Amino acid sequence: xxxxxxxxxxxxxxxxxxxxxxxxxxxxxxxxxxxxxxxxxxxxxxxxxxxxxxxxxxxxxxxxxxxxxxxxxxxxxxxxxxxxxxxxxxxxxxxxxxxxxxxxxxxxxxxxxxxxxxxxxxxxxxxxxxxx
Numbered sequence: 001x002x003x004x005x006x007x008x009x010x011x012x013x014x015x016x017x018x019x020x021x022x023x024x025x026x027x028x029x030x031x032x033x034x035x036x037x038x039x040x041x042x043x044x045x046x047x048x049x050x051x052x053x054x055x056x057x058x059x060x061x062x063x064x065x066x067x068x069x070x071x072x073x074x075x076x077x078x079x080x081x082x083x084x085x086x087x088x089x090x091x092x093x094x095x096x097x098x099x100x101x102x103x104x105x106x107x108x109x110x111x112x113x114x115x116x117x118x119x120x121x122x123x124x125x126x127x128x129x130x131x132x
Contacts, residue, residue, distance in 0.1 A: 031074065037105055041099075101121070103119070105117070
C-alpha cells in the first residue's frame with residue numbers, strides 16, 4: 001500500500017462551490033471500478049457531504065453507488081482519478097489542508113469465506129486551490 005501518494009500535490013481545484021483533487025491508487029495493481037468502495041474529501045477540516053461526492057475515472061464522472069457493479073472500467077496505477085464534492089473553497093493565495101480517505105476492495109486476495117481484502121487508506125497534503 002502506498003498511502004502517502006494518494007493525493008496528487010498541487011491538484012486542488014475549485015469553482016467556488018465544488019472542490020476537486022486528483023488521486024492515485026494506493027495499490028500496485030489495477031483495480032476495476034467496482035472495487036472503489038468509497039472516499040471522503042476534507043478541505044481545511046470541513047468534509048464534503050457524502051451525497052455530493054463524485055468520482056471521475058477515465059473521463060466518466062459517477063457516484064460510488066454507480067460503480068458498485070462496474071467491472072469493465074479499470075483504475076490503473078499510473079492514472080489519476082478525480083474526487084470532487086460540494087465544498088466552497090476560495091481560489092486565493094492561501095494554503096489549504098486537503099485530506100482524502102479511500103476505501104478499496106482487493107478482489108484477488110481472499111481472506112475468508114467469500115470475503116476479500118478491504119483496505120482503508122488516508123493521505124493529507126497542503127496546497128493552494130486554483131480555479132477549475
